[in-house]
Amino acid sequence: MKFIDEYRDPARARALLDRIRLVARREWTIMEICGGQTHSILRNGIDQLLPPNVHLVHGPGCPVCVTPLETIERALAIAAMPGVILTSFGDMLRVPGNSKDLFMARSEGADVRVVFSPLEALQIARDNPQKEVVFLAVGFETTAPANAMAVRQAAREGLGNFSELVSQVMVPPAMRAILSSPDNRVQGFLAAGHVCAIMGYEEYEPVAAEFSVPIVPAGFEPVDLLDGILKVVEMLEAGRSGVVNAYGRVVSREGNPEARRVMREVFEVADRPWRGIGVIPASGLVLRPEYERFDAEKRFDVGHIAPRESPLCKSGEVLQGHLKPSDCPAFGRECTPQTPLGATMVSSEGACAAYYRYHRSVRS
Amino acid sequence: MCLAIPGKVIEIREENGLKMGTVDISGALTKACLEYVPEIAIGQYTIVHAGFALKIIDEEEAAESLKLWDELIKSGAFDVNDEPTDDR
Ligand code: SF4
Numbered sequence: 001m002k003f004i005d006e007y008r009d010p011a012r013a014r015a016l017l018d019r020i021r022l023v024a025r026r027e028w029t030i031m032e033i034c035g036g037q038t039h040s041i042l043r044n045g046i047d048q049l050l051p052p053n054v055h056l057v058h059g060p061g062c063p064v065c066v067t068p069l070e071t072i073e074r075a076l077a078i079a080a081m082p083g084v085i086l087t088s089f090g091d092m093l094r095v096p097g098n099s100k101d102l103f104m105a106r107s108e109g110a111d112v113r114v115v116f117s118p119l120e121a122l123q124i125a126r127d128n129p130q131k132e133v134v135f136l137a138v139g140f141e142t143t144a145p146a147n148a149m150a151v152r153q154a155a156r157e158g159l160g161n162f163s164e165l166v167s168q169v170m171v172p173p174a175m176r177a178i179l180s181s182p183d184n185r186v187q188g189f190l191a192a193g194h195v196c197a198i199m200g201y202e203e204y205e206p207v208a209a210e211f212s213v214p215i216v217p218a219g220f221e222p223v224d225l226l227d228g229i230l231k232v233v234e235m236l237e238a239g240r241s242g243v244v245n246a247y248g249r250v251v252s253r254e255g256n257p258e259a260r261r262v263m264r265e266v267f268e269v270a271d272r273p274w275r276g277i278g279v280i281p282a283s284g285l286v287l288r289p290e291y292e293r294f295d296a297e298k299r300f301d302v303g304h305i306a307p308r309e310s311p312l313c314k315s316g317e318v319l320q321g322h323l324k325p326s327d328c329p330a331f332g333r334e335c336t337p338q339t340p341l342g343a344t345m346v347s348s349e350g351a352c353a354a355y356y357r358y359h360r361s362v363r364s
Numbered sequence: 365m366c367l368a369i370p371g372k373v374i375e376i377r378e379e380n381g382l383k384m385g386t387v388d389i390s391g392a393l394t395k396a397c398l399e400y401v402p403e404i405a406i407g408q409y410t411i412v413h414a415g416f417a418l419k420i421i422d423e424e425e426a427a428e429s430l431k432l433w434d435e436l437i438k439s440g441a442f443d444v445n446d447e448p449t450d451d452r
Contacts, residue, residue: 001390003370003409003421006430015437030444036368051378089414119374119397137415142368145400153382194368197411197419220368227433249426250368250411250419259400318373 007221016226034192035062035349057321066345069307077302088136118150145259148266173283199253276315276343313342
C-alpha cells in the first residue's frame with residue numbers, strides 16, 4: 001500500500017538507525033506524545049534498537065487513557081437511563097468504571113453501540129427520533145473537528161435528540177505542564193503527526209522557544225519515527241531548539257484551516273482534568289454556549305459522581321515521563337490489561353498496556 | 365482509535381448536505397467525511413481518522429523526502445565506520 005510500505009522499508013530504517021548511533025554522543029531523553037506512536041515504537045522494537053544513550057519516555061497522548069474516570073461513570077449513568085442510546089468508539093466502551101464498563105452495561109440491557117465516526121451516531125439519532133442518542137466524544141485535536149462537525153450538523157438539521165458527552169483535550173498545554181514539572185526529564189519531543197495535520201505546528205513554536213526544546217512532528221511508521229528521533233537528536237547535539245517537521249507529506253505549519261475553523265466555531269477552551277495527572281489549565285474543549293443544548297452533561301442529571309482511583313497506580317508519573325511502566329510495582333501483578341488499575345493500562349495505546357503486550361518488563 | 369491511516373479516495377458524493385467519500389484503505393473500503401478537504405479529487409490520498417479525512421497527502425513532498433534519504437544512503441552518508449551496526 002502506497003504511503004505505508006515505503007515507510008516500513010528495512011534498508012531505510014537501518015540507515016536512519018545508523019545515523020542516530022553516529023550522531024548521538026550524549027544521554028538524551030525524548031518523549032513521544034502520542035499513544036499511537038508509543039504502540040508503533042514498541043511493536044517495531046525501536047526502543048530496543050536505539051543506542052542505549054537515547055531514551056524514549058511515553059507521553060499522555062492516549063485519549064482513552066486520559067479520559068477521567070468521572071466521565072466513564074457519567075457515561076454509565078446516562079446509558080442506564082431509559083430511552084438512551086449511548087455511542088462511542090469501541091475502545092472507550094471497554095474502559096472499566098468502578099463497577100463495570102459500557103460493554104457490561106450493554107449486557108445488562110443498556111443500548112450501547114460502537115461507531116467509527118460521530119456522524120454514525122448522528123445517523124442513529126435520525127433513525128431513532130423517539131430515543132436520546134448520546135455520543136461519548138473523547139480525544140485530542142484529531143477527533144475535535146469530527147466531533148464539532150457532528151454537533152454543527154445536528155444544529156443545522158434541528159436534531160433535538162442528539163448530544164455529546166465531551167472530554168476533549170489538547171496537546172500543547174500538556175507539554176507545558178510536563179516541561180514545567182520540577183521532576184521533568186524530557187529534553188525533546190516527537191509531536192503527534194495527525195494532531196499536527198489539523199493544528200499545524202505554529203502553536204509549538206512558542207513552547208519550543210520558552211523551554212528551549214526541540215519539537216519534531218512525526219508520523220507513525222518506523223521510518224517516520226526514526227526520522228523524527230534523528231532530527232530531535234541532531235538538534236539536541238547541536239544545542240538547538242525550535243520546531244522541525246519530519247512529516248511533511250501530511251503536516252504544514254498552519255495545519256488544516258477549515259477544520260480549525262469549525263473546531264473554534266463549536267468548541268471553546270476550558271480547564272480540563274486529565275486522568276492520572278489532574279486538572280491542566282486551558283487544556284480542554286467544551287461546547288460553546290450557542291451549542292450548549294447538545295451537551296449531554298447538561299441534558300442528563302445523573303447526580304453526584306465520586307469515582308475511586310486505585311491508590312497503587314502511578315500512571316500520572318508514567319504519563320509525564322517520570323517513570324516507565326515497568327517501574328510501577330503493580331505492573332503485571334495487580335495490574336494487567338485484563339484487570340487494569342489505571343489510565344495507562346486501560347487502552348492498548350496506553351504505555352503500560354503496550355509494555356505488557358510487548359514484554360518490556362525488565363528494561364527500564 | 366488513535367491511528368491515522370492513509371487511503372485513496374475512490375468515490376465522492378453528498379450525504380445530508382455533507383461532502384462524503386469512499387476511501388480505499390489497504391483494500392478495505394471505508395466511508396469518510398471530506399468536508400475538511402474540500403478540494404480533494406478522486407485518486408488522491410488522504411489520512412483518515414474518526415471517519416474524517418484530515419489532510420490530502422502531499423505526494424510531491426513524499427517523493428522528494430524519500431529520494432533524499434535514498435541518495436544519502438547510496439552516497440554512504442549514513443554509514444557508520446567507528447561503531448558496530450549490530451542490534452543491541
Ligand atoms: S501498571 Fe497499572 S497501576 Fe501501574 S502505573 Fe500502569 S496503569 Fe497504573
